[in-house]
Each structure stands twice: as C-alpha cells, then as structure tokens.
Amino acid sequence: MTVDVTVIGGGISGLSAAHALMRLGHRVIVLERQVGVGGKAHSERIGGFLMEHGPSSVAAEGGVVSALAQDPGFGHERVGLGPDVRQRYIVADGRLYGIAIHPAAFVTSAFLSMAGRLRLLTEAVVPRRTSEVEETVAAFCHRRFGREFTDRVIDSLVCGMFAGTADKLSMAATFPRLVEMERKYGSILRAVILGHLSGKRMPARRLFSWREGVATLPTVLAQRLGPRVRTGVAVRRITARSRGFLVKTAGAGDIETDAVVIATQPHVAAQLLDGVDGEAACSTAQIETPPLAVVFFGYAREQIEHPLDGIGFLAPSSEQRQLSGTLFCSTMFPGRAPEGFVSLAAYIGGDRAPELARLPTDELIEMARREFAELLGVKGEPVLARVRHWPRGLPQYRIGHRDLIAVLTGTADRRPGLFLTGNYFAGVSVATCVVHATQTAIRVDAFLRHRVRELAVSRHEPICSANGARVMAMSPQFSKTKNAIADSDRENRFANFAS
Ligand SMILES: Cc1cc2nc3c(=O)[nH]c(=O)nc-3n(C[C@H](O)[C@H](O)[C@H](O)COP(=O)(O)OP(=O)(O)OC[C@H]3O[C@@H](n4cnc5c(N)ncnc54)[C@H](O)[C@@H]3O)c2cc1C
Incomplete structure (x- = not known):
C-alpha cells in the first residue's frame, strides 16, 4: 500500500492530525493497535451510567477546539457543566472544604x-x-x-x-x-x-463534554476518516528510505509512505524512533508516565449525605489521602447516571503514589469506598463499581522537559518527513492535543507541498500532477479551522488555575 502520510496511533492526537491532513487533501492512513479508536479517551455506558475511563471534560475558549465543537458533526450532542456545579472542594484537616468558583x-x-x-x-x-x-x-x-x-x-x-x-x-x-x-x-x-x-x-473556565462522553470526539473523527482508519494494526517498525519511509505493521502488511506522524505514547515513540532518529528515541524514552487508576462508582442518591454540588474534590499531599481526587460525574454533566442515582470517579496513583495505581481492582474499590464513607458520608454498597488501570498514565513535564521537546521538534529536520505529536508536547489536555496535532498536520502539509514542487522541478513538469492538485486543495471548512489555530493561544490550559 502507498500513501502520502501514515499516522501511527488512533488517540485524539493521531485522529486530529489525520482529520486535518484529510481535509488538506492528502491520502492518509491511521494505524491503531487497539480494536477501537480513542486511546485514553474511552467512554462506556453501563446500565444508564456513563463511565469516563480517561478524560471526562474538555476545556476550551476559542481556538481550534471550539471550532471543532461548533462543527455540525460534533455540536448537537455537546453538553455544558450542570447548574449544581457551585463549588470546588479541597480536603483540609480530614474534611471537605468548599470554595466558590471565581478567581x-x-x-x-x-x-x-x-x-x-x-x-x-x-x-x-x-x-x-x-x-x-x-x-x-x-x-x-x-x-x-x-x-x-x-x-x-x-x-x-x-x-x-x-x-x-x-x-x-x-x-x-x-x-x-x-x-x-x-x-x-x-x-x-x-x-x-x-x-x-x-x-x-483571562479565559474563563469553560468545561464541556458530549452526551455520550469525551469519546464522541475520536468517534466522530474516525467516522469522518472512514476506511482511512485501520484498527487492530500495530506498527512494529519504521524504516527510512532514500525518499519516504516503509512502515512495517502486524495486520496490514508494509506501507510505503512519504511522511509519518508518530502519535503514540512516548515510550512507544521511543521504540519506533530507534534506528530512524536516535536522538529523538533517547529523548522520548526519558519522559515518564507513572501509572494511574480510575475507580468509578454508581450509587443511589440517598446513599450519599454530601450535596455533591461541585466538580469534585482534590486532596493535597499533606492530607496523606490515598485518593488524589474525585469527580462528581453526575453533577458535572447531564446523563451520567440514571434518574435517582449519582456517579463518582476517584483517581489514584500518578507520580504521587504510583504503587497504589498498581493494586488489584478489589483493593482499589475498597480504598475508595473507605475514603468516600469518611469524606462524603457514603453508606452501603455501590450499585456499580468499575476500575480502569492505566499502566502508563500522563507524561510528566519534569525539569529539562523543554530540552527534550526541542530535540523532538527537530526530528523533521534530521529526518525529513518524520513528525511527532501527542500529549507530551504542549500540554496533556484534550484541547492542547488537538491544537498540537493540527499544527503538526500543517507542518506535514508544508513538507508534502514542498516535495511535490521539488519533484515537479526535477522532472521539469508544471505543478499539476494528481498529487499536486490534491496537495494544493484545501476545503473552506478546514481553512476556518486553520485560522482558528491563530486563536489557539487562548486555549486555556490553565483554566482551573485561573478560575
Ligand atoms: C485518567 C485520565 C483522565 C484524564 N482527564 C482529562 C480531562 O478530564 N480533560 C482533559 O482535557 N484531558 C484529560 N486527560 C488527558 C488526555 O486524555 C490525554 O492526554 C489525551 O487523550 C492523549 O491523547 P493522545 O492521542 O495524545 O494519546 P493516547 O490517547 O495515549 O493515544 C495513543 C494511541 O496510540 C496507540 N498506539 C500505541 N502504540 C501503537 C503502535 N505500535 N501501533 C499503532 N498504534 C499504537 C494506542 O493504542 C493509543 O490509542 C486524562 C487522561 C487520563 C489518563
């Protein structure tokens, strides 16, 4: 198979990059090793409860994410924060302290x-x-x-x-x-x-989601990409050729491609870069992603004393709690629990306590139940309890991270046609992943246009080959999205901080 661009990874970053490249007129293929798309963005409905195993909300103020969210394909199912979100809670001296949501x-x-x-x-x-x-x-x-x-x-x-x-x-x-x-x-x-x-x-905090959860974003992107997305296909190796690359896969054979976008987690990027760009392989290998566990509970409303009138609570390390935070999911957005029931999601592990995130499911459920009983006055058994272990959680932007990113940004100079995107570049939020992936797609587009021109010049041809025509075409809708990137500075990575 021969394509213009191969995107490796069908999470939000990979799909956003591929979607932008498709709109720019390129022949693109997305290879995702899991059976479904979305990566960390995984929403699941069970018995009227909507569980978010990964991201539960998107923060956006203007920019490319708002442009996407206003796109008719995404807009109709969009939901904003519920009317009962009035406070944020922080654990202090063993109890929840409510603080109003204003700067x-x-x-x-x-x-x-x-x-x-x-x-x-x-x-x-x-x-x-x-x-x-x-x-x-x-x-x-x-x-x-x-x-x-x-x-x-x-x-x-x-x-x-x-x-x-x-x-x-x-x-x-x-x-x-x-x-x-x-x-x-x-x-x-x-x-x-x-x-x-x-x-x-300062950009106001504007959290939103979709009726069926954040996974709506990758699902709709994948629907639009159609057969360009191949799931259940793991990329094993990338080999550089005199022009372009050969991508070896398990499940879809070998793919010849002019450009590659690696949109996987950093440890996978490190393996794929080995032999193609040693410097970049070394940099991605240094980015740590400590494990994280999400414990989801459904309860009947009357089992919980606390009013749940906020987004949730956070616990500073000085409180020595095992849960680092909890979201009041059914207060945040409508449709997260059946009538008369509520849902909560507790987060355990991360860099603060990676060993806790590796505990077995039963122990994590018990741990969360104990803390909920103490902090929220929860009584009795949950009607639903589920745990999602993420052996690789969020990338840590430690001291020296900017130097690693400077090396990674130089990949396309050392190995023309090879690009990287993902949540370890400009921010971990869904919004920043979409922005970085779209910016990466624009760099890929510039590279491919340049290549078409080079080829035409070397063959003394006018720039009107089939590929050239495709490369030059840009849909008006995408051009709107591209302009929105100029606003992307306003994407609010610091929404929670500012509000
Ligand atoms: C528990 C949790 C809660 C979060 N909450 C929020 C939130 O509320 N709001 C927010 O904005 N952000 C949140 N985030 C962060 C956000 O979800 C992630 O940063 C973002 O989804 C990452 O997307 P990505 O596409 O860069 O990476 P990923 O989602 O990790 O996607 C990478 C993809 O690459 C695929 N892949 C890997 N290796 C290969 C291979 N060899 N071949 C082919 N495919 C491969 C993987 O299967 C995966 O699908 C949360 C994250 C977690 C874990």
Whole structure:
C-alpha cells in the first residue's frame, strides 16, 4: 500500500492530525493497535451510567477546539457543566472544604489563614525573577504566592491536572503562560488585572463534554476518516528510505509512505524512533508516565449525605489521602447516571503514589469506598463499581522537559518527513492535543507541498500532477479551522488555575 502520510496511533492526537491532513487533501492512513479508536479517551455506558475511563471534560475558549465543537458533526450532542456545579472542594484537616468558583475565592474565603491570604495578595510586589535556571512548580509558587497557597492548593491542583507532583514538574514546561506573565509584567496578579482593564479577560473556565462522553470526539473523527482508519494494526517498525519511509505493521502488511506522524505514547515513540532518529528515541524514552487508576462508582442518591454540588474534590499531599481526587460525574454533566442515582470517579496513583495505581481492582474499590464513607458520608454498597488501570498514565513535564521537546521538534529536520505529536508536547489536555496535532498536520502539509514542487522541478513538469492538485486543495471548512489555530493561544490550559 502507498500513501502520502501514515499516522501511527488512533488517540485524539493521531485522529486530529489525520482529520486535518484529510481535509488538506492528502491520502492518509491511521494505524491503531487497539480494536477501537480513542486511546485514553474511552467512554462506556453501563446500565444508564456513563463511565469516563480517561478524560471526562474538555476545556476550551476559542481556538481550534471550539471550532471543532461548533462543527455540525460534533455540536448537537455537546453538553455544558450542570447548574449544581457551585463549588470546588479541597480536603483540609480530614474534611471537605468548599470554595466558590471565581478567581478571587481564595482571597475571600477562609480556606487559607489570614496570613496566607495576605501573602497571596503581596504577589503583586514580589520582585521579578532574573535567573534563567529552570524552576519547579513548587519553587515558583512558593516564591510568588507563598507556602500555604502552594502546599494546600497548587499541590492538589497539579496532582489533579497532571497526576504529577509540584516539586518535580517544571514550571516553564507545565505553566509557560504564568512564567511569561512574570517575565513580561513582573507579577501574575498585575498581569491579570492589566488584562481585565484592557478588556483582555483571562479565559474563563469553560468545561464541556458530549452526551455520550469525551469519546464522541475520536468517534466522530474516525467516522469522518472512514476506511482511512485501520484498527487492530500495530506498527512494529519504521524504516527510512532514500525518499519516504516503509512502515512495517502486524495486520496490514508494509506501507510505503512519504511522511509519518508518530502519535503514540512516548515510550512507544521511543521504540519506533530507534534506528530512524536516535536522538529523538533517547529523548522520548526519558519522559515518564507513572501509572494511574480510575475507580468509578454508581450509587443511589440517598446513599450519599454530601450535596455533591461541585466538580469534585482534590486532596493535597499533606492530607496523606490515598485518593488524589474525585469527580462528581453526575453533577458535572447531564446523563451520567440514571434518574435517582449519582456517579463518582476517584483517581489514584500518578507520580504521587504510583504503587497504589498498581493494586488489584478489589483493593482499589475498597480504598475508595473507605475514603468516600469518611469524606462524603457514603453508606452501603455501590450499585456499580468499575476500575480502569492505566499502566502508563500522563507524561510528566519534569525539569529539562523543554530540552527534550526541542530535540523532538527537530526530528523533521534530521529526518525529513518524520513528525511527532501527542500529549507530551504542549500540554496533556484534550484541547492542547488537538491544537498540537493540527499544527503538526500543517507542518506535514508544508513538507508534502514542498516535495511535490521539488519533484515537479526535477522532472521539469508544471505543478499539476494528481498529487499536486490534491496537495494544493484545501476545503473552506478546514481553512476556518486553520485560522482558528491563530486563536489557539487562548486555549486555556490553565483554566482551573485561573478560575
Ligand atoms: C485518567 C485520565 C483522565 C484524564 N482527564 C482529562 C480531562 O478530564 N480533560 C482533559 O482535557 N484531558 C484529560 N486527560 C488527558 C488526555 O486524555 C490525554 O492526554 C489525551 O487523550 C492523549 O491523547 P493522545 O492521542 O495524545 O494519546 P493516547 O490517547 O495515549 O493515544 C495513543 C494511541 O496510540 C496507540 N498506539 C500505541 N502504540 C501503537 C503502535 N505500535 N501501533 C499503532 N498504534 C499504537 C494506542 O493504542 C493509543 O490509542 C486524562 C487522561 C487520563 C489518563
């Protein structure tokens, strides 16, 4: 088989890249080793409950994700946060503390001590850092916001968003926009206030999903790609040729291709890059993805004392809880539980406690039940309990991550036609995966156009070959999406932080 582009991996990144390439007129094939598409995005309906084994919401404010979500194929089933989402909860001294969802809530609520709140406000006068040495999230936040806010809020937030620990993650790689705010305005608070005054508001948190869950996104993308998506096909090896590549698969034979997009998890990318780009193989192999487990429960409403009037709760490490956080799924979005029932999803493991994520299903269920009884007043047996183990969870953007990414971004220079995308580049969220994958597709398109021109020149032909015509054609719908990428800066990776 011969194609223009082979995309390896049918998760959100791979499908988004392939979808963009198809719209740009290229012959593309997606190879996915699992029987279904979606990768981490896996929604499952059982007996009226909708379980999200991976992502449960998408955060987007403008940009390419909103453009996709407004696309008729996706728009009709879109759901926003439910009306009962009023607070966020953080565990403090063994109980849940509710804090309103607005930017000033940490200053106005009594969650932090008076000294902690004053320290938070003095961020505006903390001198700008001049050193270029990379800082951890914990070091940056201690310096700017004080120890109490960092230990009680940032620590739990970082665990909830990245399954990571604040003292290991790189601030510049994890929250580049906050680092840029300090560099430009001298203070985050001042940057936010100046932004408000000039009418440029910090993007509000806008979480959404679809009636049948986040897996709607990969499902619709795969439907549009049709026979271009081949599931149950694992790529074994990529071999570079004088022009293009040979992709060896288990299940679909060998594929000749002008360009390859590797959209797998980093450890798989490391194996596939071995022998094609040693530097990139070495960089991807260094990105850790500690295991994570998701424990899903369905209960009758009356079994739970807590009002469940929020997105869920997070637990800072100082509380020494086994659950790092829990989502109140049926409060977040409609249709997540049958009438009279509720659903909860607990997250265990990540970089904070990888050993817990490897425990057997029964132990994880028992662990979550004990903590729910204590924190939410849950009584009796759940009507539904399921566990999803992710042996490889989320990539950790540790100190030095930006250097690894600089090497990976150079792959297409060292090995023209070879591209990488995935959640270890620009952010782990679904939104940033879509944006990075679409940007990668545009780079692939530029490479293929250039190749067509080169070929035509070498053969003294006008650029009007069948391939050339395809490469030059761009649907008006895609051109809209492409323009939306200009807005992608507004994609809110820091939505939870800002709100
Ligand atoms: C528990 C959990 C909760 C999350 N919650 C949220 C959330 O609420 N909101 C949010 O925005 N993000 C969330 N995320 C993050 C987000 O889901 C992921 O970052 C994103 O889905 C990753 O997509 P991807 O396509 O880059 O990678 P993946 O989904 O990992 O896809 C990679 C694909 O490559 C395939 N593959 C691997 N090897 C091969 C091979 N040799 N040949 C062919 N195919 C191969 C895999 O089977 C897989 O399908 C969550 C993640 C997890 C794990």
